[in-house]
Amino acid sequence: HFKIELDNSVPENEVWISKTMSEKFGLDEFEALAYRTKSVQISIDQNKASSLIGSKIGDVIDGSLVGIPAKLKITGGSDNSGFAMRFDVTGSAKRKILLSGPPGFYPEEDGQRRRRTVRGNMISQDVVQVNTIIIR
Template sequence: MPTFKLVLSDPISGKARQFEIKDPLAQRFIGLKIGDELDGSVLKDFLELPKGAKIRITGGSGIEGAPMHPGVPGPVKRYILADGPPGYWPPKRGMRKRKLVRGNTISDSIVQINAVIVYPQGYSGPPAIPLGAKEIEKLTKAKEGTPA
């Protein structure tokens, strides 16, 4: 019985929210790969998305903290020689390091799934994850020209 933390990002508002996904909804995510899209209506219990919106899987991490890597096929753990993200940010150009990563497929050993909302073409409505009161206040002050 898998349980995931879904971190869903909204490109319009720039905000992210975290949801805990349990069975039977969690079974819909098993087998999806990085870059796959899922219909937005599956999250109707958590968030109201506009009609036609989709959810694109962008990554995740396993129970040991290893990030999912798009270049490693399957639901496996592998050591790769990494020269850049995800999983390794070299302090100097050209540096490489052997790092543990997860494959690009979601399995029951994945704990966190990162995803982004893909709005329908030409959508101009409000964001699905709205701005908070402090962010709105900062934006209105910035428009008026007063420092925040």
């Protein structure tokens, strides 16, 4: 695993590595694909959270709800029991469905399937985590 630190003095589309890393691999230059992204966890109070109830995965919401001056697209979430939300399960109830891929199940072999409990695609009182991306 590598620890990455964000430094605004590094030019766009460029990654700097430590001398130790260079010596370990025996190279002075590397080709890499890097994305500048930040993951932020924001907690909001119950009054603001209640305005999200009824929204579905794929809906675009106003970011001012969490203090971001942008639009946010809902991409998923999980409930108070840790069950993942699925975009293809309608409603907000828990359901046991046969899965062959994510979210909710990550197969170890090709063709592997399992019956797993997942949450529907609508946000309800039981949803405690909502995943979003910023839409410009």
